[in-house]
Amino acid sequence: MVCALGIEGSANKIGIGIIKDGKVLANVRRTYITPPGEGFLPKETAKHHREAILGLVKASLKEAQLEPADLDVICYTKGPGMAPPLLVGAIVARTLSLLWEKPLLGVNHCIGHIEMGRLITGAQNPIVLYVSGGNTQVIAYSNQRYRIFGETIDIAVGNCLDRFARIIKLSNDPSPGYNIEQLAKQSSRYIKLPYVVKGMDVSFSGILSYIEDLAEPGRRQNKRKKQQEAEVIDYSQADLCYSLQETIFAMLVEITERAMAHCDSNEVLIVGGVGCNERLQEMMRIMCEERGGKLFATDERYCIDNGLMIAHAGAEMFRSGTRMPLEEAFVTQRFRTDEVLVSWRED
Amino acid sequence: MPQITNKPNESTIRVPFETPRLAEIAYRVLSVDQEPRRNFVKKTLSLDGDVLVVTFQADQVKNLRTAITSFFESLLLCQDTIKQFGESKGDTAVRGNNDDNAGTQSGSDSA
Numbered sequence: 001m002v003c004a005l006g007i008e009g010s011a012n013k014i015g016i017g018i019i020k021d022g023k024v025l026a027n028v029r030r031t032y033i034t035p036p037g038e039g040f041l042p043k044e045t046a047k048h049h050r051e052a053i054l055g056l057v058k059a060s061l062k063e064a065q066l067e068p069a070d071l072d073v074i075c076y077t078k079g080p081g082m083a084p085p086l087l088v089g090a091i092v093a094r095t096l097s098l099l100w101e102k103p104l105l106g107v108n109h110c111i112g113h114i115e116m117g118r119l120i121t122g123a124q125n126p127i128v129l130y131v132s133g134g135n136t137q138v139i140a141y142s143n144q145r146y147r148i149f150g151e152t153i154d155i156a157v158g159n160c161l162d163r164f165a166r167i168i169k170l171s172n173d174p175s176p177g178y179n180i181e182q183l184a185k186q187s188s189r190y191i192k193l194p195y196v197v198k199g200m201d202v203s204f205s206g207i208l209s210y211i212e213d214l215a216e217p218g219r220r221q222n223k224r225k226k227q228q229e230a231e232v233i234d235y236s237q238a239d240l241c242y243s244l245q246e247t248i249f250a251m252l253v254e255i256t257e258r259a260m261a262h263c264d265s266n267e268v269l270i271v272g273g274v275g276c277n278e279r280l281q282e283m284m285r286i287m288c289e290e291r292g293g294k295l296f297a298t299d300e301r302y303c304i305d306n307g308l309m310i311a312h313a314g315a316e317m318f319r320s321g322t323r324m325p326l327e328e329a330f331v332t333q334r335f336r337t338d339e340v341l342v343s344w345r346e347d
Numbered sequence: 348m349p350q351i352t353n354k355p356n357e358s359t360i361r362v363p364f365e366t367p368r369l370a371e372i373a374y375r376v377l378s379v380d381q382e383p384r385r386n387f388v389k390k391t392l393s394l395d396g397d398v399l400v401v402t403f404q405a406d407q408v409k410n411l412r413t414a415i416t417s418f419f420e421s422l423l424l425c426q427d428t429i430k431q432f433g434e435s436k437g438d439t440a441v442r443g444n445n446d447d448n449a450g451t452q453s454g455s456d457s458a
Contacts, residue, residue, distance in 0.1 A: 050424055054431050068432070087380065091421050094376040095428040330379050 002319050004073045006311025009089035010081025010109050011133060012040040014049040016060040017308025019315055022119060025064035027308040028056050036169045046084035053092050068100040075314025078106030079335030086331040094329050105314045105324050110135060110337040114146060115316055116309035117271040121296035127259045129252060132272035133158035138259045144342045150200030150255045157248055158274045160204035164244060167215050168237050180241045181277050187238035193247045202251045211244055249280045253287050266293035275303040320344035351389055355404040356411050362399040369429055370397045376425050388414040
């Protein structure tokens with residue numbers, strides 16, 4: 001019996017979750033939404049989190065109908081992520097841990113996503129595609145580690161989508177990716193974009209620059225480009241959204257398929273904020289079915305950053321005997337998925 | 348640890364808490380985070396009964412300000428957490444609506 005409270009605040013979401021033996025008791029979340037055309041900055045995001053976090057802790061306890069005494073462990077996101085928002089979660093977690101006299105555990109954000117996905121979908125040993133605003137990784141489990149098979153060599157896929165949404169001034173509510181997905185449904189006109197897969201790795205920054213030029217020709221003062229302007233066709237925003245999604249999702253499907261073939265696996269699990277994109281899920285499902293495999297995916301409650309995933313991963317760590325002294329309860333912007341010893345899996 | 352010259356800019360903040368236990372909690376919570384390597388500030392925390400004592404030393408006043416500002420943000424959040432979830436009776440009821448703007452004012456609770 002492990003009852004855990006988890007605090008997540010590594011990016012623009014602040015969430016608290018409570019889980020007891022794999023059963024979801026509470027999952028509350030607030031998102032810092034910026035005006036169209038603007039991204040979220042560390043300082044402002046931390047301020048948003050500071051104002052929301054204590055109310056969320058209260059709300060989660062109320063939803064779970066628990067007293068602090070019922071908890072076994074307090075978990076928080078140790079990294080990776082933006083330092084100021086991470087610190088908000090860490091400070092509150094440390095204080096609660098001492099006030100309530102409960103053990104404290106720092107959880108790797110990526111591990112949280114993977115374990116949450118496995119819990120909700122029941123996937124046993126899948127190839128994991130972890131796609132979000134800060135991370136893009138293809139992961140396979142082997143020998144007590146989640147090993148990174150392929151990843152982005154520059155920006156994350158969600159970062160590429162978010163930044164494109166800013167260029168064309170799409171709303172950030174509920175999320176830029178969601179609005180791109182909706183707009184893309186209005187088009188089926190494919191514009192050829194660069195397709196950048198390098199072995200098991202992918203790259204998105206060049207695609208972003210290319211599509212920026214298409215979206216706003218003349219924004220850059222490039223003489224050679226100006227000569228070509230005569231042949232520039234006026235693409236609609238929907239065409240661009242559609243083409244961008246098709247291109248970058250195809251790249252992700254390709255490296256995921258290669259990982260499946262390499263590991264002889266027939267399960268794929270998609271986690272992370274971009275994972276709730278239904279077009280990505282559809283493309284991945286087609287690939288899986290062609291190989292006789294199966295796709296596992298979750299909806300926005302679990303694949304977008306949430307406190308529950310931190311609570312669940314922390315509970316697994318706690319159950320397998322992991323402990324952490326308070327002096328080690330710091331935050332770290334860089335914290336790779338394969339640094340964590342997966343002590344709770346027996347396979 | 349950064350090298351501080353023999354004439355440093357210095358600032359000491361004394362933050363009283365309701366009980367020595369709560370002061371110790373704040374001390375332990377706030378001792379974890381190291382100053383970023385490149386801000387050239389030396390931060391020392393200590394306890395004086397129910398008072399948390401924090402001393403900052405830096406060669407440049409500008410760096411001192413940055414360090415103190417970010418320290419206050421953590422301190423206020425820790426204090427608010429204690430106020431709302433600490434079990435000391437009677438205190439939370441008197442304060443009433445302490446959710447409002449709790450994280451934005453600095454100075455009034457300290458020294």
